Amino acid sequence: MQYATRLSSPLTLVLLPVVVLLAACSRDADDSDTTQAAERRTPIAVYEVSPRDLSRQVRLSASVRPRFQIAINSRLHGSLVEVLAEEGDRVEQGQLLARFDVQEESVELQRAESSKEEARLEYQRLEQLLESRNISDAELQRARAAYEVARAEQQLWQTRVDFGSVRAPQNAVVTARHIEPGEVAESQQPLFELGVMEELVLLPGISERDVRHLRVGQVVPVQLDALPERTFNGRIRRIFPMADATTRMVTIEIALPEDSFAQGVRPGYLGRIPMVIDARPDTIAVPAAAVGEGDDGHYIYVVEEERLVRREVTVGITRGQWTEIEQGLSADELVLASNPIDMAEGTAVRIVGYRG
Structure with a gap:
């Protein structure tokens, strides 16, 4: 019995390290498989697609x-005897704003009116004589022409007298006044500026x-x-x-x-x-970096069951960091948020972050 024990002891000493080594190798193999499986899932950041407002604002x-801004200029050369409006006044159409001294023009108007009346009477007298054949047609025509000239002269001086009264052309507010009573204004000099505030x-x-x-x-x-x-x-x-x-x-x-x-x-x-x-209130868009371009057009990677699936898409505008996807993508899908150039179809992934 003692002899058998002595024989088994060396064998035990030989087998024990082998068993321990095999057990250790088995544990290392299991750990290696677990580690390799974890390493095969590439960590990625994703973006969950949702409608965005890509409207551009300026x-x-x-x-x-x-x-309507109305500049009222002087039509006469003369002195102002009255200025009846100032900045901020609301004026009505036809309201008197200022008045020039037109005494000289008024005298000329009276003279022109007298000349017109004299020419009118002479023309009427010759008309009566023409009926009795005591004058010629030429004399009557000269009298008529003289009457027309006198009437035009009277209208000219009437207009100049009227120019002496500066009136508002329409309902407005006085926004500027450039003259004061007693000043001498030149012809075409600015007098007032009006604005239609409605x-x-x-x-x-x-x-x-x-x-x-x-x-x-x-x-x-x-x-x-x-x-x-x-x-x-x-x-x-x-x-x-x-x-x-x-x-x-x-x-x-x-x-x-x-x-x-x-x-x-x-x-x-x-x-x-x-x-x-360019209003685009509800637009399907992804980060611009997520869109790749190949020979067949643009593409992105969609995450389905923890794997990357290449999806061909039609892109629209790019505004800032976002690119519009016109076709090929719908809301609530998960897409790779980073540059897809180094990724491949079917790559196993694990999500480590969300962007957007």
């Missing part, structure tokens, strides 16, 4: 001004690349620095037909509501217009 600015407008310029997205009648918001608590609904009244040759900007006219002046808007206020250009 901010324009311009000063408020009356659509039609206030802004005239901003917009890039030639953007104007094609606008239309007459389009409603746009107008914000005024002087009235920050309100936003007015402006309307594009007209789009000018030509771009400026230097700036390549096209002027547009934006009309404010008719009651804007009553609401506190004044000419000269600075208006800001945040306009939506």
Whole structure:
């Protein structure tokens, strides 16, 4: 018995390390398989597709001004005896604004009226004589011509006297007054400026690349620095037909509501217009970096059952970091959010982050 024990002891000593080694190798193989399986799943960041607003906005600015601005100039050379309106006055059509000294013109008018009456009487007398054949037709025609000349002279001086009264051509507000009583005004010298406050407008310029997205009648918001608590609904009244040759900007006219002046808007206020250009409110889009380009067109990788699936897509515009997908993708799908150039169809992945 002792001999058998002595024989088995060396064998045990030989087999024990082998068993331990095999067990260790088995554990190492299991750990290696687990590690390799984990390494085969590439970590990626994804984007969950949802509709985005890719509308482009531009901010324009311009000063408020009356659509109709009327400059009233002097039609006479003379001194002003009265100035009856000043800045801020609301005037009615035909209202007297100023009056010139027209004494000399009035005297000339009286003389012209007398000459006209004298010529009229002479013409009537010769008409009666013509019936009795005591004068010739030529004498009557000369008398008639003299009467017409006298009447034209009277009308000329009447017009000059009328020019001495400066009147408002329509309902408006006086925005500037350039003369004072007693001053001598030259012919065509500016006297007043009027503005029609019921039609206030802004005239901003917009890039030639953007104007094609606008239309007459389009409603746009107008914000005024002087009235920050309100936003007015402006309307594009007209789009000018030509771009400026230097700036390549096209002027547009934006009309404010008719009651804007009553609401506190004044000419000269600075208006800001945040306009939506090329509206795209609900657009399927992905990060621009997620779109690859191959020989057959554009593509992206969609994550399905933890694997990458290549999807051919039709792309639209790119705005900032987002690219529009017109065809090939729907909302709520998961797409690879990074550059797809180093990825391949069927690659096993694990999601480690979300973008967007």
